[in-house]
Amino acid sequence: xxxxxxxxxxxQVPDQRWFEENIxxxxxxxxxxxxxxxxxxxxxxxxxxxFEINREDNLFPAILGRICVHPCEEKCRRGLLIDQPISICxxxxxxxxxxxxxxxxxxxxxxxxxxxxxxxxxxxxxSAANDLARMGYAVTIFESFPISGGMLNVGIPPYRLPxxxxxxxxxxxxxxxxxxxxxxxxxxxxxxENLRKxxxxxxxxxxxxxxEKLGIPxxxxxxxxxxxxxxxxxxxxxxxxxxxxxxxxxxxxTAMDAARTxxxxxxxxxxxxxxxxREEMPVDLRELDQVEEEGIKVHYxxxxxRVLSKDGTTLSGVRCIRNRLGxxxxxxxxxxxxVEGSEFDxxxxxxxxxxxQSPDISFLPEEIGLEISxxxxxxxxxxxxxxxxxxxxxGGDFVTGPRDVIRVIADxxxxxxxxxxxxxxxxxxxxxSCFTPAPEIRIDPDLEKISRQRVETIPVKxxxxxxxxxxxxxxxxxxxxxxxxxxxxxxxxxxxxxKCILCGGCxxxxxxxxxxxxxxxxxxxxERLSTLIESLYNVPIExxxxxxxxxxxxxxxxxxxxxxxxxxxxxxxxxxxxEYHRQSELRREQDR
Numbered sequence: 385x386x387x388x389x390x391x392x393x394x395x396q397v398p399d400q401r402w403f404e405e406n407i408x409x410x411x412x413x414x415x416x417x418x419x420x421x422x423x424x425x426x427x428x429x430x431x432x433x434x435f436e437i438n439r440e441d442n443l444f445p446a447i448l449g450r451i452c453v454h455p456c457e458e459k460c461r462r463g464l465l466i467d468q469p470i471s472i473c474x475x476x477x478x479x480x481x482x483x484x485x486x487x488x489x490x491x492x493x494x495x496x497x498x499x500x501x502x503x504x505x506x507x508x509x510x511s512a513a514n515d516l517a518r519m520g521y522a523v524t525i526f527e528s529f530p531i532s533g534g535m536l537n538v539g540i541p542p543y544r545l546p547x548x549x550x551x552x553x554x555x556x557x558x559x560x561x562x563x564x565x566x567x568x569x570x571x572x573x574x575x576x577e578n579l580r581k582x583x584x585x586x587x588x589x590x591x592x593x594x595x596e597k598l599g600i601p602x603x604x605x606x607x608x609x610x611x612x613x614x615x616x617x618x619x620x621x622x623x624x625x626x627x628x629x630x631x632x633x634x635x636x637x638t639a640m641d642a643a644r645t646x647x648x649x650x651x652x653x654x655x656x657x658x659x660x661x662r663e664e665m666p667v668d669l670r671e672l673d674q675v676e677e678e679g680i681k682v683h684y685x686x687x688x689x690r691v692l693s694k695d696g697t698t699l700s701g702v703r704c705i706r707n708r709l710g711x712x713x714x715x716x717x718x719x720x721x722x723v724e725g726s727e728f729d730x731x732x733x734x735x736x737x738x739x740x741q742s743p744d745i746s747f748l749p750e751e752i753g754l755e756i757s758x759x760x761x762x763x764x765x766x767x768x769x770x771x772x773x774x775x776x777x778x779g780g781d782f783v784t785g786p787r788d789v790i791r792v793i794a795d796x797x798x799x800x801x802x803x804x805x806x807x808x809x810x811x812x813x814x815x816x817s818c819f820t821p822a823p824e825i826r827i828d829p830d831l832e833k834i835s836r837q838r839v840e841t842i843p844v845k846x847x848x849x850x851x852x853x854x855x856x857x858x859x860x861x862x863x864x865x866x867x868x869x870x871x872x873x874x875x876x877x878x879x880x881x882x883k884c885i886l887c888g889g890c891x892x893x894x895x896x897x898x899x900x901x902x903x904x905x906x907x908x909x910x911e912r913l914s915t916l917i918e919s920l921y922n923v924p925i926e927x928x929x930x931x932x933x934x935x936x937x938x939x940x941x942x943x944x945x946x947x948x949x950x951x952x953x954x955x956x957x958x959x960x961x962x963e964y965h966r967q968s969e970l971r972r973e974q975d976r
Contacts, residue, residue: 506534627733
């Protein structure tokens with residue numbers, strides 16, 4: 385910024401929060417997966433270590449490496465600075481695909497003698513159970529479906545997420561002593577009041593399995609089956625009549641899954657009806673590409689307004705209307721506006737609305753007094769996952785509605801810590817992170833030229849199987865090459881101000897012009913800067929500026945590629961390259 389002809393730079397004196405925010409991928413991950421560290425392990429061919437880091441941070445590496453929406457990649461410095469982000473999600477899967485052994489747990493678990501009930505064996509319930517078991521609690525999960533896994537098994541098709549991958553993850557949780565009781569719905573033989581009496585705490589993670597309707601005439605006709613119900617029936621191998629022509633309504637993952645599944649079950653023609661444009665579809669573009677590769681037609685700016693029937697009982701088609709896009713709504717996407725007179729009909733055999741789903745709270749007894757929000761969802765403290773009833777916690781899709789797997793896993797981990805604190809009386813205090821000297825920095829001389837590695841898929845002609853996985857993952861060679869693209873944002877240049885002679889060598893050698901020297905009157909940094917200057921020179925910052933007591937070395941961290949040339953160039957050793965370590969909350973509790 386300029387002020388009265390003077391250039392001023394806004395700076396921040398680094399603290400723990402600053403360091404964490406500048407590891408963009410790790411900070412964007414809901415469970416703060418140490419992505420740069422496991423990517424570095426892959427670059428050094430240590431897949432076992434990469435998997436160990438993943439397993440400790442996000443619990444389900446093999447699962448998330450296939451289906452995570454990877455918010456980490458949106459904050460990848462490489463993607464923001466050079467070309468495309470690191471394929472962090474695919475490298476997560478690679479850590480699982482190429483490991484040679486499973487990581488042992490750090491030490492034997494000390495039992496605490498307290499029991500916890502978890503309602504729902506989906507990713508949030510399993511995540512909470514895993515962490516609670518590792519902290520020494522006896523955990524029992526109650527699941528209404530005949531299989532564990534929640535949406536991992538009844539919502540997502542095996543051609544995207546193989547069942548053996550889910551089962552391996554569930555077995556890891558069971559190995560900790562967690563008991564899973566399937567086909568045991570809460571509200572019948574066992575109710576919430578029973579659980580409160582028999583267990584010291586309850587975590588409700590029952591998911592969101594109730595389909596939301598379109599709200600159009602004819603939606604109750606035979607031949608209309610909602611997406612979440614459709615996928616559940618298919619995954620549980622129930623009989624379904626598909627017909628030759630299928631229309632799916634929606635633009636999310638369930639809509640894509642329902643369309644691709646219909647194709648695999650024998651439909652000759654499959655349409656997707658989406659009321660906005662391709663650019664505003666919330667689904668992963670890689671999956672949308674696969675949808676189109678498989679010959680599924682997407683009608684954009686199209687929405688159904690009536691289900692048609694020739695006999696009044698069974699659908700025969702759907703009437704649609706074209707849309708145009710209006711002004712952006714709260715989520716940033718533009719509002720679809722129907723175009724008058726643009727109606728048209730499509731003849732179909734099956735209509736699958738897949739627009740959303742919601743939690744079913746009918747098993748919650750009124751007499752317990754749980755607070756319900758105006759959206760008919762269980763109200764909880766967002767910081768602790770606690771309900772208004774002591775000892776009852778809730779999280780995941782059951783509280784928020786449908787979200788992606790990594791975020792509901794984060795809910796489970798947060799709830800586990802809250803339950804532990806509730807039962808133990810211990811107050812959690814975040815332990816400071818730490819630095820360790822980085823080994824010699826070696827980067828590929830062609831670092832900026834390495835292109836993002838493509839994840840191979842099976843040929844389209846082989847995609848007629850509901851069971852056969854479409855994506856093949858990265859080979860060892862491709863994974864290592866992709867890992868070498870990483871800018872290693874967990875490494876930082878650390879200055880020792882007592883050794884710095886302000887020679888400017890780091891400024892001259894930096895290939896990305898990250899550094900510059902500035903006078904005190906050219907910078908502003910708030911109270912932390914003032915305190916630092918006053919502690920160094922024992923005068924107020926204003927006087928230090930007037931006396932020209934100091935020159936500041938400032939760095940634009942967002943441009944740094946961690947090449948280490950500044951540290952090599954520094955004649956006094958004032959600059960070192962050090963690795964930042966975020967402390968694991970779960971490790972902290974286990975180490976007590």
